[in-house]
Amino acid sequence: MVDKAIYEQVHQWMEAHKENMIHDIQRIVKIPSISKPEEEIRPFGAACRQVIDEMLQIGREHGFYTENYEYYVGSIGEKEKKWDDMIGFWNHLDVVPVGEGWDFDPFGAELKGDLLIGRGSQDNKGPAIGMLYVMECIRDLKLPVGHQLCLFVGSDEERKMADLEYYTKNHPTPALSMIADCGFPVCYGEKGIVEGKTVSLGTMSESVLEFYGGSAGNIIPDKAVLAVKKDSITEKQLEELKGLKQPSTEESLIRVEKKEDRIVVTAKGSGGHSAFPEGSTNAIQVLCKAVLSAKILGENDRKIVEAVCEGTSDNYGESFGIRYEDIESGRLTCVGTVLRLKENHAELTFNIRYSITAKGCEITEKLINYWNGKGFKWTTDSDSAPSFFDPSHPAIGALTETYNELTDRSLKPYTMGGGTYARKLPRAFGFGIGNMPEAKKEESSCLRPGHGNAHGADEVLDCERLSKALEIYVMGLLALKDVKLLAEK
Numbered sequence: 320m321v322d323k324a325i326y327e328q329v330h331q332w333m334e335a336h337k338e339n340m341i342h343d344i345q346r347i348v349k350i351p352s353i354s355k356p357e358e359e360i361r362p363f364g365a366a367c368r369q370v371i372d373e374m375l376q377i378g379r380e381h382g383f384y385t386e387n388y389e390y391y392v393g394s395i396g397e398k399e400k401k402w403d404d405m406i407g408f409w410n411h412l413d414v415v416p417v418g419e420g421w422d423f424d425p426f427g428a429e430l431k432g433d434l435l436i437g438r439g440s441q442d443n444k445g446p447a448i449g450m451l452y453v454m455e456c457i458r459d460l461k462l463p464v465g466h467q468l469c470l471f472v473g474s475d476e477e478r479k480m481a482d483l484e485y486y487t488k489n490h491p492t493p494a495l496s497m498i499a500d501c502g503f504p505v506c507y508g509e510k511g512i513v514e515g516k517t518v519s520l521g522t523m524s525e526s527v528l529e530f531y532g533g534s535a536g537n538i539i540p541d542k543a544v545l546a547v548k549k550d551s552i553t554e555k556q557l558e559e560l561k562g563l564k565q566p567s568t569e570e571s572l573i574r575v576e577k578k579e580d581r582i583v584v585t586a587k588g589s590g591g592h593s594a595f596p597e598g599s600t601n602a603i604q605v606l607c608k609a610v611l612s613a614k615i616l617g618e619n620d621r622k623i624v625e626a627v628c629e630g631t632s633d634n635y636g637e638s639f640g641i642r643y644e645d646i647e648s649g650r651l652t653c654v655g656t657v658l659r660l661k662e663n664h665a666e667l668t669f670n671i672r673y674s675i676t677a678k679g680c681e682i683t684e685k686l687i688n689y690w691n692g693k694g695f696k697w698t699t700d701s702d703s704a705p706s707f708f709d710p711s712h713p714a715i716g717a718l719t720e721t722y723n724e725l726t727d728r729s730l731k732p733y734t735m736g737g738g739t740y741a742r743k744l745p746r747a748f749g750f751g752i753g754n755m756p757e758a759k760k761e762e763s764s765c766l767r768p769g770h771g772n773a774h775g776a777d778e779v780l781d782c783e784r785l786s787k788a789l790e791i792y793v794m795g796l797l798a799l800k801d802v803k804l805l806a807e808k
Contacts, residue, residue, distance in 0.1 A: 396469030407493030410447035411476030414439035440780035442773035465800035483743035494804035496747035502754030508734035522663035526551035533657035541590035594736035672736035
């Protein structure tokens with residue numbers, strides 16, 4: 320049972336510190352920390368270095384000891400580490416590329432009421448600062464959590480998680496790790512992730528000048544473009560193409576521009592996270608369907624576009640024969656996310672989240688065979704195995720019960736398609752900070768429909784709901800006081 324007196328103390332503390340917390344979040348949201356390992360400044364570019372430095376500086380300002388693990392990971396906590404009795408919090412400070420369609424400055428960290436708008440505000444910079452305030456609240460109120468606490472922040476989660484691969488090979492890990500990068504209550508398992516690409520063996524004709532879409536492997540593209548030479552399309556075909564505009568919604572439409580030397584066809588979709596494709600519209604699919612319907616391409620180009628169109632026709636692998644679903648984690652998702660024309664070869668990148676009981680090797684074998692039959696070559700870039708934490712562990716029950724009691728809900732621990740640091744750490748699971756009850760006030764009046772999601776345009780953090788979530792976090796940690804942590808022997 321939650322101690323109501325302590326809960327009220329925690330609530331009052333969070334209310335008193337909310338303004339400072341928002342200021343600290345703005346400090347790091349303003350840094351465009353997209354992981355760029357190709358930059359000269361290692362390991363992930365100048366901006367990722369800057370955001371690690373800023374976060375650790377904030378930690379020191381709050382009276383904690385900080386350590387920098389070669390700019391792969393930083394930690395905020397106590398100087399003397401008790402690894403065998405430590406609960407570690409893990410957040411990431413890198414962000415996905417900005418993408419299209421923003422109404423606000425992606426790195427302006429603008430505040431509209433309780434809404435903080437900016438890339439990374441929700442995923443995962445707001446929660447990272449939030450966990451710092453969780454530790455400070457527990458320290459200031461001298462709450463008996465029974466274990467040492469430490470916050471770890473990484474800088475390559477959205478790309479390849481090379482930050483955690485480096486850290487776990489060279490440094491100790493906590494007895495128990497909690498990742499504040501999902502929804503409440505507890506996420507005890509994550510689907511496997513296959514990332515790969517398919518490349519056309521044949522080339523597109525010189526009439527095709529551009530064919531591209533998408534910005535990152537884990538983002539559903541909201542824009543895709545095909546440009547052809549002006550003299551390769553008749554006026555009649557051009558008029559047909561202009562008439563193929565989608566219904567006048569902001570989720571998907573076709574725009575045709577007649578320029579000096581080319582005709583440019585631009586498709587607009589609705590972006591989102593590739594692990595959760597429901598409600599999104601893949602701009603690559605919109606583009607391919609439009610140009611195929613207009614019959615503006617020669618036979619060879621048409622076959623390549625048809626293959627790309629079929630490959631993006633659904634989000635669950637049905638076209639490839641890899642559809643799969645299990646009770647534990649639900650159905651597989653398969654999304655074509657990045658399209659490029661390289662030396663006139665079409666290259667389409669896929670992000671696949673496969674169910675916990677599925678096997679990545681069987682999926683890739685089917686993909687190889689499928690694309691061979693289409694005149695393409697499939698290459699698997701990575702296969703990250705599913706993660707799983709024993710749901711019968713007492714920590715899972717204690718945290719879930721605390722969340723349900725404080726929100727008057729009856730939710731159960733779950734698995735998901737998203738990939739977090741839990742898959743790179745031993746003895747790790749996700750706990751919050753999303754899936755808070757809906758705010759009573761109107762929270763989206765300043766945003767257009769379809770905006771505000773993580774990985775989408777005008778990503779937004781509701782600071783009021785974050786503050787409430789942090790109160791739940793503190794009370795959840797108190798519920799773990801007498802729980803024996805899993806430690807390495």
